[in-house]
Amino acid sequence: MNILGISGGVMAGNQDGAAAVMMDGKLIAAAEEERFVGVKFANGLLPKNATQFCLKQARLSIHDLDCIVFVGATYTNFEEILRRYFEFHFGYAPPIKLVDHHTAHAASTFYGSGWKRALIVTMDYSGDRKSTTISIGAEGRIETIEQMLKPNSLGIYYSAVTQYLGFQKDSDEYKVMGMAAYGKPIYDLSKILEVTPTGYHFHHEFIRGVASNMPAPSKQERLFDVFPLPFPARLPGSTITQTHFDLAASAQAQLENAVVQMIKHYVQKTGIDRVCLAGGVALNCLMNQKIRESGFVCELYVPPVCSDAGLALGAAYLHAAQSSERPQRLEHAYWGPEFSADEIRFVLARAGVAYREVSDPVAVAVEKILAGKIIAWFQGRTEYGPRALGNRSILANPQIAEMKDTINQKVKFREEFRPLAPAVLHAEGAHYFRGYVDSPYMTQTFVVKALAAQKAPAIVHADGTSRLQSVHASTNPLFHELITQVGRQTGVPMVLNTSLNAYNDPMACEPYQALRTFFTTGLEVLIMGNFVLEKR
Numbered sequence: 221m222n223i224l225g226i227s228g229g230v231m232a233g234n235q236d237g238a239a240a241v242m243m244d245g246k247l248i249a250a251a252e253e254e255r256f257v258g259v260k261f262a263n264g265l266l267p268k269n270a271t272q273f274c275l276k277q278a279r280l281s282i283h284d285l286d287c288i289v290f291v292g293a294t295y296t297n298f299e300e301i302l303r304r305y306f307e308f309h310f311g312y313a314p315p316i317k318l319v320d321h322h323t324a325h326a327a328s329t330f331y332g333s334g335w336k337r338a339l340i341v342t343m344d345y346s347g348d349r350k351s352t353t354i355s356i357g358a359e360g361r362i363e364t365i366e367q368m369l370k371p372n373s374l375g376i377y378y379s380a381v382t383q384y385l386g387f388q389k390d391s392d393e394y395k396v397m398g399m400a401a402y403g404k405p406i407y408d409l410s411k412i413l414e415v416t417p418t419g420y421h422f423h424h425e426f427i428r429g430v431a432s433n434m435p436a437p438s439k440q441e442r443l444f445d446v447f448p449l450p451f452p453a454r455l456p457g458s459t460i461t462q463t464h465f466d467l468a469a470s471a472q473a474q475l476e477n478a479v480v481q482m483i484k485h486y487v488q489k490t491g492i493d494r495v496c497l498a499g500g501v502a503l504n505c506l507m508n509q510k511i512r513e514s515g516f517v518c519e520l521y522v523p524p525v526c527s528d529a530g531l532a533l534g535a536a537y538l539h540a541a542q543s544s545e546r547p548q549r550l551e552h553a554y555w556g557p558e559f560s561a562d563e564i565r566f567v568l569a570r571a572g573v574a575y576r577e578v579s580d581p582v583a584v585a586v587e588k589i590l591a592g593k594i595i596a597w598f599q600g601r602t603e604y605g606p607r608a609l610g611n612r613s614i615l616a617n618p619q620i621a622e623m624k625d626t627i628n629q630k631v632k633f634r635e636e637f638r639p640l641a642p643a644v645l646h647a648e649g650a651h652y653f654r655g656y657v658d659s660p661y662m663t664q665t666f667v668v669k670a671l672a673a674q675k676a677p678a679i680v681h682a683d684g685t686s687r688l689q690s691v692h693a694s695t696n697p698l699f700h701e702l703i704t705q706v707g708r709q710t711g712v713p714m715v716l717n718t719s720l721n722a723y724n725d726p727m728a729c730e731p732y733q734a735l736r737t738f739f740t741t742g743l744e745v746l747i748m749g750n751f752v753l754e755k756r
Contacts (some may be wrong), residue, residue, distance in 0.1 A: 225536030235437030255729035321347025328534030334549030343501035346377030386454035419482025549726030556602025610699030630742030
């Protein structure tokens with residue numbers, strides 16, 4: 221069966237449009253609409269460009285699809301909206317099915333894990349009027365055993381705090397997570413988010429515009445009303461003080477306490493200690509570390525696409541399973557577009573830029589990294605998900621202590637409290653990180669060992685952690701070889717890795733986007749396929 225799963229929408233509150241094509245239970249292609257339109261999160265859009273790419277990659281026409289699956293079981297008349305949309309943009313509308321938002325989240329992580337049995341926890345702002353679900357995955361099926369309805373939402377809680385700190389909801393929550401390392405949890409937020417024996421209760425009387433039957437407000441609208449805090453909300457762009465860092469630390473600690481308590485309760489209730497996470501809240505890698513280290517979870521799986529972009533994958537997985545197909549495990553995150561040498565050469569020639577073609581791009585990359593250069597590394601298929609995992613990356617030497625600040629200031633143009641991640645060979649991870657387990661998608665943090673702090677100071681966040689990527693030769697041989705060669709020459713088998721973008725742009729997908737980032741930032745070298753560009 222040929223299935224197209226899609227996410228996104230047509231309203232301002234919809235975001236993270238994506239498409240995924242699955243054939244006979246096997247994922248063939250997946251991509252996010254933002255990568256094609258160049259607008260982060262692609263608010264209010266259905267994934268036209270991502271769909272076109274996925275069909276082309278799968279060598280299918282729109283007529284070859286057996287079903288289009290969209291997440292929005294409670295959406296009014298949406299089958300008709302989608303039918304007219306596909307007829308308008310593609311000339312034909314295959315059969316359309318709507319599925320539940322949180323069940324699709326659960327499918328994206330359970331089937332992606334490849335596990336036969338797991339406790340599944342989904343947490344986000346809201347979807348189909350739910351905000352949190354607890355399910356059991358077993359024998360290829362998913363059964364929901366508990367659900368929390370909007371506005372009793374961990375996502376709304378964290379988004380409101382994000383706004384209170386002067387940042388944008390549904391976008392800048394990771395800034396709050398990064399700030400938490402610089403503060404102390406001195407504020408009691410239990411009047412806002414109460415930790416209960418079974419998990420949490422969000423006191424939404426402090427929030428406005430989030431009734432269960434209301435659509436999500438746009439990012440320009442305020443969520444919080446009057447918070448029980450001894451200081452006013454920070455205005456966007458104003459000075460960040462220690463008070464704000466302490467609030468971030470307090471909000472983060474309260475979230476961790478609530479989620480750990482909730483998972484502990486359901487692990488004890490079900491007897492299942494292998495846990496799958498999904499939903500936007502699962503992007504909180506500090507929280508994921510606390511779950512992993514809790515002592516009552518034997519194994520934790522967090523997929524590369526926890527956000528609503530992952531719903532496209534989940535929708536396809538779910539329909540495949542319901543059609544008696546066997547969904548196959550997600551082996552990696554490289555499911556987007558790739559570009560041939562001729563395609564890259566055409567873009568370079570059109571731009572009129574100077575470049576050279578080399579036979580060994582890895583050797584050039586290693587040479588430049590060890591010379592202290594900041595390089596853009598553009599290879600293979602684009603990552604599906606928010607993390608650059610070695611195909612659309614900015615790379616640098618983690619042994620240079622000031623490299624994090626240099627990249628934040630001169631390349632990313634962002635706050636100094638934002639951490640950068642190490643990409644480390646999986647076989648070497650235990651030497652550098654406490655309690656190391658395989659973490660290929662940068663969805664968990666780990667405490668840095670003294671050896672790593674000494675040898676690679678640029679990877680260490682203020683709280684002594686790193687959000688690492690485990691690198692495998694089986695899934696990314698070129699990136700694995702690059703890090704291997706760095707390790708041979710320095711004794712430290714890791715590189716500093718962040719996404720190939722700047723400002724508020726999405727991660728680069730196409731060659732022209734990589735060129736734009738290269739020429740408008742402090743990047744010093746761009747290696748795109750076998751082509752090398754350097755600034756004087």
